Amino acid sequence: MKDIVLSGIQWSGKGTQCELLLKKFGNKISYFEAGWILRALQSKPNAIWKYIWSIIDNWNLLPDQFMVKIFDLFLFSLEQNKSILVDGFPRQIPQMHAFLEMMKTYNRDYKTIVLDISREEAIKRLTSRRMCKTCWAILNTNLHNCDKCPICDSIDIYQREDDKDIVSIETRIDLFENQTKPVIEHLQKEGVITVVNWNQSPEKVFEDIVTVIES
Template sequence: MLNIVIFGPPGSGKGTQSEKIIERYGLVHISTGEILRKEIKEDSDLGKIAKSFIDKGELVPDQTIIEILEKKLESLNNVKGVIFDGFPRTVDQAVALKKMLQRHGEDVNVMLNLEVDRQELIARLLKRGQISGRSDDNLETIEKRIRVYEERTFPVIDFYKKEGTYTPIRGVGEINDIFKRISDAIDAVKV
């Protein structure tokens, strides 16, 4: 299986690029953000817990995310691979993902880090908020989300550097140009 972690700050284009990766490589997309938004929309217990953190620009606790992911991974059969979007966001989550995949005889093949400067991120997220109406796409929450990313999730990069799977991707420019850089990186490690 081909297992990819797509990484980057809020607004870096993970969702857009994930769709293109899925289309080209036939992978299953696991987006913790989408799963959480679905739970929030359904007003489930998990959704209520998640909403209380998300509305404040904070990360949902590791254990909650790990339980969701374990359940999702166990439901997959005969897939070409998985793209993990929005997970892991902490080193503890990265370790948990490694253990989960190893139980299935798998590992992360490549970690793609979409690099975009702070001002570009803010501009993209404000624009997305105007279009989608997402409650977490306002300036105060955006700045907090980026700060939380920098403080809590940036160390995950070091984890994947040590694993030997880290690949930086310049996440600025035309969508197809960014995707070409991503495809080159995936093709270099494709199993």
């Protein structure tokens, strides 16, 4: 099985698709997601986290080189015969150059899959997003009855402040379009990309992704 690089704007349903992929392919794949690794580092005191903290006070400002080193370490310590699932990396052009070089060094063969949704769709998804205060489930007014949490039955459901603010939403989309879109376009020129259109159910999207992976 080839490696998979899954790319897409934050609200493209990337997280859900990664969960489904991990469920289906189990121990055949190892998962790389920057946020997850950072949270794991943060959870107990250690030298790497102290180092990160000494140079940043905002996760968005984490230097490219640092992410690249973490990814290098991930590839270096990877068990033999395992494929990788990379979520949300590379995000910017400098990261991408380093990424391409490392994949070559470690002799990795991969497919990039993009979950493509329109700007309008991204805005619609964000403004309809709700969160359960009890179990932190992410809900959507288009998909769920948001009077009561379908997971834990709590009625304590709210909308995040930054999801109410259209300016903040537009800023986050712009960031993706200015920094990550060029990465996707560049990878597209290398001929390693497959776009899975979003305008269908998560189950159908998953089917399409699996077809791409198994082809």
